[in-house]
Amino acid sequence: MKGMKKELITLRVNNEDYEIFTYPNKTLLEVLREDLMLTGTKEGCSEGACGTCTVLMDGKPIRSCLMLAVEAQGKDITTIEGLSEDDELHPIQKNFIEQGAIQCGFCTPGMILTAKALLDENPRPTEDDIKVAISGNVCRCTGYAKIVKAIKESSK
Amino acid sequence: MKKFDYLKPTSLDEVFSLMEKFGSNAKLIAGGTDVMVLLKRKRIFPDVLISLRSVPNMAYIKDEKDKIRIGSMTTHRELETSTVIKEKLTALYDAVINLGSVQIRNVATIGGNIANAAPSADTACPLLVLDASCLLISSKGEREVELKDFFIAPGETVMKQDEILKEFIIPKPSKLSGSAYWKLSRRKAMDLPILGVAISLAMNEDKSIKKARIGLGVAAPTPIRAFKAEEFLTGKFLTDEVLAEAGNIASKEASPRDSIRGEAWYRREMIRVLTKRVATISFKRANIV
Ligand SMILES: Cc1cc2nc3c(=O)[nH]c(=O)nc-3n(C[C@H](O)[C@H](O)[C@H](O)COP(=O)(O)OP(=O)(O)OC[C@H]3O[C@@H](n4cnc5c(N)ncnc54)[C@H](O)[C@@H]3O)c2cc1C
Ligand code: FES
Ligand code: FES
Numbered sequence: 026m027k028g029m030k031k032e033l034i035t036l037r038v039n040n041e042d043y044e045i046f047t048y049p050n051k052t053l054l055e056v057l058r059e060d061l062m063l064t065g066t067k068e069g070c071s072e073g074a075c076g077t078c079t080v081l082m083d084g085k086p087i088r089s090c091l092m093l094a095v096e097a098q099g100k101d102i103t104t105i106e107g108l109s110e111d112d113e114l115h116p117i118q119k120n121f122i123e124q125g126a127i128q129c130g131f132c133t134p135g136m137i138l139t140a141k142a143l144l145d146e147n148p149r150p151t152e153d154d155i156k157v158a159i160s161g162n163v164c165r166c167t168g169y170a171k172i173v174k175a176i177k178e179s180s181k
Numbered sequence: 182m183k184k185f186d187y188l189k190p191t192s193l194d195e196v197f198s199l200m201e202k203f204g205s206n207a208k209l210i211a212g213g214t215d216v217m218v219l220l221k222r223k224r225i226f227p228d229v230l231i232s233l234r235s236v237p238n239m240a241y242i243k244d245e246k247d248k249i250r251i252g253s254m255t256t257h258r259e260l261e262t263s264t265v266i267k268e269k270l271t272a273l274y275d276a277v278i279n280l281g282s283v284q285i286r287n288v289a290t291i292g293g294n295i296a297n298a299a300p301s302a303d304t305a306c307p308l309l310v311l312d313a314s315c316l317l318i319s320s321k322g323e324r325e326v327e328l329k330d331f332f333i334a335p336g337e338t339v340m341k342q343d344e345i346l347k348e349f350i351i352p353k354p355s356k357l358s359g360s361a362y363w364k365l366s367r368r369k370a371m372d373l374p375i376l377g378v379a380i381s382l383a384m385n386e387d388k389s390i391k392k393a394r395i396g397l398g399v400a401a402p403t404p405i406r407a408f409k410a411e412e413f414l415t416g417k418f419l420t421d422e423v424l425a426e427a428g429n430i431a432s433k434e435a436s437p438r439d440s441i442r443g444e445a446w447y448r449r450e451m452i453r454v455l456t457k458r459v460a461t462i463s464f465k466r467a468n469i470v
Contacts (some may be wrong), residue, residue: 049184050187086283091217092217115393162282
């Protein structure tokens, strides 16, 4: 259709700037996974309901499946790939492994980023604060108890 | 998703001229949490999305002398973390803390929630009982519409094609008043209400009711006020009998339907239960000793 052309957009992801030539109807999730090959961010429902596509935008958790990539320009995006430093995992990642909070791992990137945003805002959350924070992230495997424990451990 | 152009106007004037240029081929987008889902489900097919996110001064909470103004682009998370909302507009606070999840609340706006006009919109009942008005603006000027006159049908409002929702204007609740909202749902987070009930009460010194407002969500094709139940409560003392009768009247004013979330008879029953419960909380919050 007339006028609907690809655009050059710039995104800042994990402290690096990228230029991408894409359509305005592409979601941030699609661009992260398909153009930038950052496949740590997962697609579950694609309708905002499951939380697997959670990334941080200016430090705040958002659903990348409901965010158009064009709208994410000028913001700082953090994906799960951006948490480790060199070969060292982030403490929250380590605690997820140590506490057995990962089974299939599909929910894990979204859970960890949501947990990071919580801990950055509130370094000593109660168990209830943790449960409220992750209430938009679905896990089909773990039963959540170990995830809550891993986040709790990370707050010490 | 269908292809579309994405426009990011940086002033209201620019928004209006784009709206005029593209007419019904354009769709406004705020946080996009409703619009994106509609696009993905192929329920809407705009050629152009006009984003309101780059327009300055659209997100604010202004605590004025006798009014509170909330900009339409204010996110639910901004409302949730505002002490003005938590302390003065408690029914609205009750609604935003359980709306979607934090990832939704970080982007979804109060203007989008109301303009979308779903019968289940969580902020609608609280704004109704807080006597909110909507400030609508277009290139031709502005007008104020009381929220009780704003909704026409599911997804339909009195807003004209060239208008946008600029802000909500809420009279500051008087002393000796309290408000609350109860979202009946299977889970608190990530679930739309089966039923929503908001009540605000302004009390007299002698503990009789000076003014009552009851808002019902998912109880009719649009969020509604239960005017007869409000009138019944006025001047009364909050006894069990009075509350039970107010619940009966409110339940009769509703016209709920059967849906996947719940059946009509259940909603009617729960309007009785929740009217009593929410009025009791509002009364406690009025802090009358
Ligand atoms: C997973 C999920 C969970 C949700 N949970 C809830 C919930 O618990 N409770 C609830 O009530 N809702 C819920 N919603 C619905 C949605 O998040 C809210 O309705 C939200 O407030 C919409 O705001 P938005 O800024 O995202 O609107 P958008 O999607 O950007 O817009 C919604 C509509 O309003 C119009 N619009 C937006 N702003 C304006 C304006 N200023 N002037 C004129 N028109 C305008 C748009 O054109 C569109 O028609 C949920 C959605 C998702 C995806
Ligand atoms: S894929 Fe985005 S919330 Fe499910
Ligand atoms: S570990 Fe499998 S979904 Fe959470």
